[in-house]
Amino acid sequence: IFLASALVPGIRAVSSEHEDNKTNGKVDASTPLRFYAWAGIIALYSGMSVILTIFPLYAKEVLHISESQTGLLLLVRGVATCVSFLVLGKLEFWHFKRRYIFGVQLLFGLICLMAVSFATVGPYALFFFLFGILFAFAYDQSMFHGASGSVNRSNRMIIHEVLLTIGTILGAVGGGYIYEQLSFSLLLRMIGFAALVLVGLEMLLALLLERRKMRRA
Template sequence: MDDTDTEQSSPVRTSKLAVIGPLAFLAAMAQGNLGLGLLFHARDALLASKAQTGLLAGIWFLAYMISCHLFRPLSHRLRPRFCVLGASFVLAALTGLLAAAPSLGSAYLLNGLLGVAAASFWPPLMGWLSANAEGGQLSRRLGAFNVCWSSGAILSPALAGWGSEIFSWLPLVVSAGLYLAAGLLLALAVVALPGIGGDDDAHEREQRGVAQEPGTDGTPLRFPAWVGVFSTYLVAGVVLNVFPMAGRTELHLKASDVGCLLLLRALATSFGLGILGRTAWWHFRGWQMVGTTALLGGSLLWLGSAHSMAGIGLALVAAGALSAFGYVNSLFHGAVGSSRRVGRMAIHESLLSAGLCCGASLGGVVYQRVGITPLLTGCAVLMGATASIQLALLRACRRPPTGC
């Protein structure tokens, strides 16, 4: 019996995946809606400058990155589903408070606490998803998960743009409701579906530090993949947090127009994640990391030179599709062959958030001084340098267990 038959015949895993998918969808929609909505709310209601708005977004990513590592011992003690359950309700409460924040200082504090709470949601959820799966089965699970969260991310930019044109705080209230719905869904599943705890043996093995395959710790391809995901999401931090400001001030776009442009990017990313989750040609192939990283740099040069809605939209579609490679390479090559799944997911998430933090905060400062075109040109140069580093790391690989 192959791994496909095994997974399809297991009601434990089926019920678990049926819960994790909707959770990822709701949380990603809440997070994306909150991220873009907060940018508009900070500018319109809290009167934040460009640099202050970038810093506000960067605080979330910094808090998330640090907390992913600080909370790893906690995730080893608690079952992943209970970490996710508690985090969902905390995220809902903090987001509701953020909608009522009276000053920029209180918004900084609450957004930082939201980053801390999110670190108890995503890595445990992803570790729970990948428990007791390897190879093609792991890739299919991660592919389905990626489609779920990216589907939520698709809807969030347009939702935030339209909501912000009604009331600046409305996207934040909607996000609080989405987090609350995620918590209630998981609470109901814990009570009604006791089988979702059927992978607790994997959590117990991780607590003891017992590898699923003694003598191996995965593939060294995780190292160029991790370099790639950091740079990819640094660029994403610029696109998601700085480009909306440029669209409003330099291109004179409405908030809903900016939301629709970012919706196109999210659609392209989701499509790329879906295709990569259903194919295996990219597994353990280092050349595709280098190539797609370099092409992402080219798409940024295109975005920086585009001035029409059509040109900007096409450039964002290209950047979104290519960003999917950076994400899935880090997720798959970091997890495959390792029993420390929650820890590896924490590394993936912390690198991702470190890139987003740098892109949002530093990008906002650079944009305020030089404008959007030089900023995007610098990001393209960064992606070229990243491709060179990845190539050097690939050449340094020496007979990895699964190929390099």
């Protein structure tokens, strides 16, 4: 930050978020969709942590997949995520659309359940490709809906990063324990069912809130 400020003096001329809100009298117009997106990023980041920390062990110890093939699978996920970030950044169809938030979480749960029976590189390549797309989607949804309309976007970004960390810890610690005590297949099954239960609860909550709004109207 110091180096950027020194090299680009114009940065220092920009007023802070607090000063800008105070001067322009901005009113918070945050969207409640951020809560659904935040729940989703915890779920997807837990899955990401499992893929990055536990899958390589499973691939070597159980599937007997070479390290180069495992690295290639992780590369597929990474490329899919990067390309998805670029594409989603140019598209707006998913903005303020609750169905896409629920859809991403639903598909995540389903592909985790499908991956339970995978044992070769080919099917896992497809799984990692799809997961990479869904991960980028969930990340963008959390960041966009968290900051959109807020007069305190810096705090929203802090929340976003904290939730990423929570998801990472849950996936690494909880997933590692389950893998050690049980199996990777059971771990995927538990993640899949947990994601489906999560999105089911979110949809139920959204329905109840919608009905309450209609009654008040």
